[in-house]
Amino acid sequence: MSEKTILLVEDNDDDAELTLRALNKHKLATRIVRARDGIEALELLHGETSLRPDLMLIDLNMPRLDGIGLLRKVRAQPTTRSLPIVILTSSNEDRDVIDGYRLGANSYVRKPVDFLTFSDAVKALGLYWLELNLAPR
Amino acid sequence: MDLSVPGGQRRRAATIGFAVGLVLIAGLGVNGVIVARDATTAVTSVERSHSAIESLVEISARLGEARSVRRAYGLTGDVSYRDTFEEEVAMVPKRIASVRALTAEDPKQQHQIAELEPLVADRIARMSEQLATRDALGKDIPLDDAHSLANGQLDEAIRRHTNDLIAREHELLDQREADSSDRSGRATLFFAGSAAIAFVLLLSAFAINRYEIRERERAEAKTAGALAASIALNAELESFSYSVSHDLRTPLRAIDGFSQALLEDCGDKLDEQGKSHLDRVRAGTQRMGVLIDDILALSRVTRSKMELQRFDLSALAAEALAELRETNPEREVEVTIAPDLNVNGDPRLVRIVLDNLLGNAFKFTAKRTKAHIEVGATTEKGERALFVRDDGVGFDPRYAEKLFGAFQRLHDAKEFSGTGIGLATVQRIVHRHGGRIWAISEPDKGATFFFTLPGAEAREEV
Numbered sequence: 230m231s232e233k234t235i236l237l238v239e240d241n242d243d244d245a246e247l248t249l250r251a252l253n254k255h256k257l258a259t260r261i262v263r264a265r266d267g268i269e270a271l272e273l274l275h276g277e278t279s280l281r282p283d284l285m286l287i288d289l290n291m292p293r294l295d296g297i298g299l300l301r302k303v304r305a306q307p308t309t310r311s312l313p314i315v316i317l318t319s320s321n322e323d324r325d326v327i328d329g330y331r332l333g334a335n336s337y338v339r340k341p342v343d344f345l346t347f348s349d350a351v352k353a354l355g356l357y358w359l360e361l362n363l364a365p366r
Numbered sequence: 367m368d369l370s371v372p373g374g375q376r377r378r379a380a381t382i383g384f385a386v387g388l389v390l391i392a393g394l395g396v397n398g399v400i401v402a403r404d405a406t407t408a409v410t411s412v413e414r415s416h417s418a419i420e421s422l423v424e425i426s427a428r429l430g431e432a433r434s435v436r437r438a439y440g441l442t443g444d445v446s447y448r449d450t451f452e453e454e455v456a457m458v459p460k461r462i463a464s465v466r467a468l469t470a471e472d473p474k475q476q477h478q479i480a481e482l483e484p485l486v487a488d489r490i491a492r493m494s495e496q497l498a499t500r501d502a503l504g505k506d507i508p509l510d511d512a513h514s515l516a517n518g519q520l521d522e523a524i525r526r527h528t529n530d531l532i533a534r535e536h537e538l539l540d541q542r543e544a545d546s547s548d549r550s551g552r553a554t555l556f557f558a559g560s561a562a563i564a565f566v567l568l569l570s571a572f573a574i575n576r577y578e579i580r581e582r583e584r585a586e587a588k589t590a591g592a593l594a595a596s597i598a599l600n601a602e603l604e605s606f607s608y609s610v611s612h613d614l615r616t617p618l619r620a621i622d623g624f625s626q627a628l629l630e631d632c633g634d635k636l637d638e639q640g641k642s643h644l645d646r647v648r649a650g651t652q653r654m655g656v657l658i659d660d661i662l663a664l665s666r667v668t669r670s671k672m673e674l675q676r677f678d679l680s681a682l683a684a685e686a687l688a689e690l691r692e693t694n695p696e697r698e699v700e701v702t703i704a705p706d707l708n709v710n711g712d713p714r715l716v717r718i719v720l721d722n723l724l725g726n727a728f729k730f731t732a733k734r735t736k737a738h739i740e741v742g743a744t745t746e747k748g749e750r751a752l753f754v755r756d757d758g759v760g761f762d763p764r765y766a767e768k769l770f771g772a773f774q775r776l777h778d779a780k781e782f783s784g785t786g787i788g789l790a791t792v793q794r795i796v797h798r799h800g801g802r803i804w805a806i807s808e809p810d811k812g813a814t815f816f817f818t819l820p821g822a823e824a825r826e827e828v
């Protein structure tokens with residue numbers, strides 16, 4: 230497997246750790262960078278590091294800049310416009326799904342209570358977005 | 367008019383008032399035409415009197431002129447006098463005819479004209495005879511005494527008749543003028559009165575209309591307030607269930623995830639009992655997660671806006687069935703769906719009904735090696751009812767009432783999984799469609815769930 234970087238944007242430490250655990254379990258990425266909210270994510274993308282992840286996993290409910298706000302900003306910037314983005318959230322309210330897709334999310338995964346089910350979902354989306362469906366760089 | 371009466375009565379009063387106003391205006395219109403025509407007729411009859419008098423005066427004048435020119439012709443033999451004579455006498459019968467026409471309504475005058483006419487004709491004939499004699503002899507000859515006397519008597523009779531006719535016509539004219547003036551006065555009064563009534567009606571209509579508009583505005587403001595309150599309440603419920611969905615599930619995920627992590631990372635340090643305890647922690651956590659989801663689904667079913675349309679329930683059932691077959695690939699279930707079950711309803715909500723009823727049918731036939739499920743329609747008490755029938759474990763009919771209560775379960779959760787919210791959700795959806803739901807069963811003989819979807823009469827249950 231070639232070098233793959235995933236940017237995980239998640240404010241909840243427990244959720245972040247479980248997501249990392251699922252990603253590592255299936256060896257989906259060589260490098261996983263975590264941001265605690267939208268502002269941190271934008272600093273990583275546009276700051277000195279100029280991070281160019283292969284996939285972004287973003288939570289919706291976050292302090293300062295939430296997932297929807299981050300999605301809007303990422304899609305507005307020419308350098309990050311075509312990044313694959315998967316929304317990863319607790320909510321399955323219609324309006325979140327609709328808003329997410331309307332603002333250009335590529336996929337949507339609802340975090341289930343059952344960790345093993347979640348782990349399977351992460352594996353599936355990782356395979357799809359990192360191996361099968363590479364966005365043009 | 368008392369305006370502080372209830373809406374229904376006020377509407378009825380407004381209708382009656384409007385009808386009375388219409389009848390009144392129509393009556394005034396018809397009456398107005400009659401009054402105007404009478405006044406016109408009166409004016410016309412006055413004009414006719416004047417014409418009749420003029421014609422009578424003209425008859426006398428022309429006869430007098432005829433006598434004069436006849437005499438002048440006799441003396442001079444000047445042909446121009448003869449021509450004038452002919453012109454004058456030619457006009458006389460025409461004037462008599464017009465007087466006859468103008469006085470056609472008065473028998474007395476008609477009688478006098480009938481007497482006058484032969485006198486005039488006789489007098490003209492006598493003058494014409496004199497002229498003929500003058501032409502034959504080349505000179506005028508004086509009339510003898512007898513003829514002279516007869517002419518004088520004729521002239522006298524003609525003058526008397528003419529004067530009588532004129533006097534009679536003046537008498538009629540006075541009457542007609544008085545009558546015409548009366549009628550004109552009445553017409554003026556009538557039109558003034560009509561205008562006043564119309565004015566009052568319009569003013570009332572305007573006042574009532576303004577009152578109604580103010581009332582409506584007040585009612586609309588009240589409705590808008592209630593609507594705003596309802597929207598606010600709905601938004602609050604919306605945000606509450608969003609928080610429940612998000613915030614309750616997050617710690618559950620941590621409990622489940624780290625229990626699993628514990629099993630994976632430290633499994634070798636735990637004995638079988640320790641692992642079993644962790645499995646129970648995870649099972650309880652996941653059950654709690656499903657409960658939260660089901661409660662949210664129930665709440666969403668109650669809150670969501672209904673979008674009614676006519677659709678094919680058979681096709682919807684086939685879709686739900688296909689998904690069930692996918693999630694239960696090991697099951698052998700024979701399903702019969704009656705074709706073309708067209709119903710009125712919200713397809714999204716009815717799909718939840720079918721998911722639950724077919725899901726239950728799958729669940730409670732799990733112990734059959736080959737299960738049978740049927741979806742169809744029947745008539746119950748004159749109403750079309752749809753049904754989902756299975757040949758599963760069924761239930762004790764004594765508890766049929768409890769089926770649709772939230773968190774009610776008739777079977778052991780260990781035997782058949784579930785939260786007991788599915789049928790409560792189904793019942794709420796059916797009720798929102800204005801329908802009924804019931805079930806019949808006997809233990810081990812399967813169950814049949816019936817529901818109606820009147821659709822058109824759907825009512826909102828808050």
